[in-house]
Amino acid sequence: MPDNKIGYEARKRNTSQEAPTQVQTFPALQPLIRQPGEGISIAGSPEDPTAITLTGKETGGAFFLINAYSSVPNVGPPLHVHTREDETWYILEGEYEFRIGNNLVSASPGMTIFGPRNIPHTFHTTGSGHWxxxxMVTPAGLEDFFITMGQRIRQNELTPEGLKKLARQYGISFLD
Structure with a gap:
């Protein structure tokens, strides 16, 4: 039978050299149900009630969710890039055109589009009707950008230069 003392000494040596294990803890999350029209309004009108329906605080920082509506054709953000977040879009109604990197995609209800960080992207509504x-933006943290932008739009205080400055604070660069 082999001498177990050698194995014991090796295990003891390896154990003593290991860095202490750090356990990441997350806040206890609570179930949350949002009704239509609930959330933090970020833009739009009663006909287009775009809102943040889940915040990063409510998801433990994992993501935040925007429920976006439009009744205006050919509307969307300028070409831009995020350095901190990924975006995922799930089309519920209407037709959209997305540009993600070099890909140009026509998107219709039921489609999912994923835009990783550091990849330029934009989208806009196409056709007619409602959109x-x-x-979903991962990780959370960018919702304050949308809240501030929405407030400035409603107060008629958002200039193109002001939007660029605000975006830079959140790691966003406009490319158009």
């Missing part, structure tokens, strides 16, 4: 898309 509805869920936008």
């Amino acid at each position: 509805h898309v869920l936008i």
Whole structure:
């Protein structure tokens, strides 16, 4: 039978050299149910009630969710890039055109589009009618950008230069 003392000494040596294990803890999350029209309004009108329906605080920082509506054709953000977040869009109603990197995609209800960070992207509504898309941003943290932008739009205080400055604070660069 082999001498177990050698194995014991090796295990003891390896154990003593290991860095202490750090356990990451997350806040206890609570179930949350949002009704239509609930959330933090970020833009739009009663006909287009775009809102953040889940915040990063409510998801433990994992993501936030925007429920975006539009009744205006050919509307969307300029070409831009995020350095901190990924975006996922799930089309519920209407037709959209997305540009993700070098890909140009026509998107219709039921489609999912993923835009990784550091990849330029944009989208806009196409056709006519109403548009509805869920936008999940991971990780959370960018929702304050949308809240501030929405407030400035409603107060008629958002200039193109002001938007660029605000975006830079959140790691966003406009490319158009």
